[in-house]
Amino acid sequence: MSEHRRKMPSQEPPTGGRAAARRAAQQPVGRRSAPAQDVGRGAPSASYGPPSSHGEESRPYGGRAEARRAAQRGGRRRGAEAGPGGPGGPAGPGGGRRGGGGGGRGSGPGRGSGGRPPGKKRIIDYPRHDKYGWRRWMPSWRLVTGTFLLFVGVLMGGAVFAYSNVVVPKEDATAVSQNNIYYWADGSRMVATGSGTNRQIVGIEQIPRVMQEAVVSAENKTFWTDSGIDPMGIGRAVWNMAKGGETQGGSTITQQYVKNNRLNDQSQTLSRKVKELFISMKVGNETKKPAIMAGYLNTAYYGRGAYGIQAASRAYFNKDSEHLNASESALLTAVLKGATYYDPAGYPEIDPEATPQKNLDRATKRWSWILDEMVKDKKITAEERAKYTTFPKVQKRKQDAALTGQIGYLVSTAKANFINNNTEGIGTKELERGGFEIYTTFDKKKVRALEESVKKVYDEHIDPEKRPKTDTNVQFGGASVDVKTGELVAIYGGQDATKHFTNNADTTGAQVGSTFKPFVLAAAMKDGVRDKRLGPVQDESSRKIVDPDKSRYSGKNELKIRKYDGEIWEDEKGEGWLQTNDGDESYGSMTLRRAMIKSANSPYVQLGMDIGIDKVRDAAVRAGLREDSLVKGEVPSFSLGISSPSAIRMAGAYATFANNGEQNEPFSVTKVVKGGKTIYTHKGKTEQAFSSAIASNVTDVLRSVVEDPEGTGRKAAIPGRAVAGKTGTTDGNKSAWFVGYTPQLSTAIDMYRFDDDETKKNREFEKMYGTGNRDTIHGSSFPSQIWNDYMTDAVAGMPDVKFPEPEKLENAEPVFGGGATSPTPSPTPTPTPTETSATPTTTAPTTTPPATPTTTPPTTPTKSPKPGKTTCTVFDWDCNDPGGDPGGNTGEPTTTAPTTTEAPTPTGSATTEDPGNGNGGPGGGGGGDGDGAWTP
Secondary structure (H helix, E strand, C coil), X not given: CCHHHHCCCCCCCCCCHHHHHHHHXXXXXXXXXXXXXXXXXXXXXXXXXXXXXXXXXXXXXXXXXXXXXXXXXXXXXXXXXXXXCCCCCXXXXXXXXXXXXXXXXXXXXXXXXXXXXXXXXXXXXXXXXXXXXXXXXXXXXXXXXXXXXXXXXXXXXXXXXXXXXXXXXXXXXXXXXXXXXXXXXXXXXXXXXXXXXXXXXXXXXXXXXXXXXXXXXXXXXXXXXXXXXXHHHXXXXXXXXXXXXXXXXXXXXXXXXXXXXXXXXXXXXXXXXXXXXXXXXXXXXXXXXXXXXXXXXXXXXXXXXXXXXXXXXXXXXXXXXXXCXXXXXXXXXXXXXXXXXXXXXXXXXXXXXXXXXXXXXXXXXXXXXXXXXXXHCCCCCHHHHCCCCCCCCCCCCCCCHHHCCCHHHHHHHHHHHXXXXXXXXXXXXXXXXXXXXXXXXXXXXXXXXXXXXXXXXXXXXXXXXXXXXXXXXXXXXXXXXXXXXXXXXXXXXXXXXXXXXXXXXXXXXXXXHHHHHHHHHHHHHHCCECCCCCCCCCCHHHCEEECCCCCEEECCCCEECXXXXXXXXXXXXXXXXXXXXXXHCCCCEEEHHHHHHHCCHHHHHHHHHHHCHHXXXXXHHHHCCCHHHCCCCCCHHHHHCCCCCCHHHHHHHHHHHHCCCEECCCECEEEEXXXXXXXXXXCCCCEECCCHHHHHHHHHHHHHHHHCCCCCCHHHCCXXXXXXXXXXXXXXXXXXXXXXXXXXXXXXXXXXXXXXXXXXXXXXXXXXXXXXXXXXXXXXXXXXXXHHHHHHHHCCCCCCCCCCCXXXXXXXXCCEECCCXXXXXXXXXXXXXXXXXXXXXXXXXXXXXXXXXXXXXXXCCCCCCCCCCEECCCXXXXXXXXXXXXXXXXXXXXXXXXXXXXXXXXXXXXXXEXXXXXXXXXXXXXXXXXXXXCCC
């Protein structure tokens, strides 16, 4: 590079001396500089070198390198066309960071100006032309503001267009409800019901102002002034919901009115919501507020099948709507939030959480909140609020006249089954709007047969007028299930659905007693008992599968219950437990079959402890009981049926044993049709709850309960039919059950005493001592009689099918529990002078056993010679079998009656032995139904 390019040109000294130089240096620079003025070439701000012949100044000091750098910084550094530069112009002291022009628009080469004219300006400056790096991609505030305003404008334009083009549907399109039609299993019409007949439209003048204002305070405070929608209300609803307090809904009253009356589509889609929004705006602007309020209150659903304020006023308070006070209005407003959970009567058949007590608590809280809100909104005075400190009295829920007798219970059962199982999201409110055809599984003849069987027992034995202390509040419940499919063919819910409002077939709370023991036996066969040497949690390899005929447990009365490892079980107070049997009878060591036949408690309580209560619970759930119906905890009495499943569930669970271990959920609706289209079809799901070997062995044991002459269920036997079942009675004689089945049908019957008056607090099950003029009520009495009468009629005409023979249980072995030990083998009997064979006669044996037992009972009883030909009953497995337990079944001789000398059998001893595994000797006699639940 030549020397003169690097050498600083000489400068002429400024004219005017130092003062002029200072003034020139102090002149403002950049945009704030004074208007451009031409200066002399010798001024300090003059460029190095003369201007070019093209009107541009010559290249500044620095040469080509500086020029290249300037070019790389962008064309924006180019100045305007040639002209006089301002202060700080060409190479002046007031220029930019890299020399050149200052604030003026001259031809200096700095940032503030340039030597070339500016490019064409863009409408949208993005990416920004005067920024570098990341700033180049940051939109300016002008661009952001403009874009936002454009978006708002488009949105408003679209809203105006949509609003102007929306068509408000006619009110009559959805305001008139239809009936629901229910059908019997054979397709014939059962009943037409629904909300269509339970609506009376009233004018706004018949709706009290306090009712209107209660709804406004609770649901839409801006109703009287808004345009049909309330954005602030939506925000408040979200905020209150986040805080967890009482909330107003996000929808306005106008929106709810539109949804109930103007829209057929109840789906929760975005398009439906947008449509509802615009229709609500139009209705809000075109319809007067009183008309909207009347329309909403006349069509809203209040529960109890009541649509509209007039029907609701009658359903809850038995008065016309115009006579409602502020307290009653607040309750009806609370019910609008959801009758299933705010009607004090409760809907446990729909949701177990919707019990009367829980609903009452929820309703009371919201009722009080609404009244307080009315005071805040100055709709009522504080003095008037002070009058309403007690929850308003609500009348009992009443059914439609068409739902009398059992029909109301059938409808409520089918309704709950459909609501809980449909996948369309159809709930109570939608169902009550009507238009549904519901096909049920109920068999008309079987329903009537079950009702007549209960009525027969009630009319013949229950007399509240004659025995008011023992025969009042007597109730029955029942359910019958098809074994193969789970179809609910019949139920008995009470005497009349319009008078007794609890469905006894579905929800009772009555403990099931000893009818729970088959689940203990099933658990013993499936999971087995634990090894006492190991920890409480054991796998299959450590457990022993129980053989019901070879295993023996102590049937001693007041047996001290122990844990599986032999340690004495103690409750929270450190007290042990002595398990009693019904009538305080002691049975000594007995097989599990014999214990089931006699309904002895102590063997099955101890067996349950040896298995583990968790395994017993699992077996019950596998069979078909709802887990939430079972008592929590690991108490010994769990095996005695202190839980309270419904009759429907008990019948379904026993059907699992009848169906070779295959479990089907009980159901009552096969299909539902609306508008000619099938919207629901039942899809059954069968699960293998138990192996066929376990199921057949449980059934075989339960056959003995009915067929053995000493069985507690012998009154349920149906001549010529295979029957299996179990009786059940609870502690204090407060409930009695019989649950049994044939190969085709499983039925459960229960009986108890419970006051129907829902206004009474702390109601409890009452004892049945003396009821029906009987000392006590057991499952073997009235429940067995009802079961037998109904099932005899129900199975008439069905094929005579037998139960399958019990299969061999794999790996089953004898187990001895509760102090019972393996019996000593009996030696071959040897005739002695004191032991003679009797000549066949028609008289009874002449031997007389000692009046009192010896102090040391012999371990091997003297055994009589084998009698002559005997006649054995069909289920007398050990008949004519020389082996077996000491004192085993010898059958019932028909030609000879042996004279024997037997060793005495002490009572009340754990070593006393059972008469054997068979069906027992002649005579029998019921040993009672020892089903008492344990009490301290």
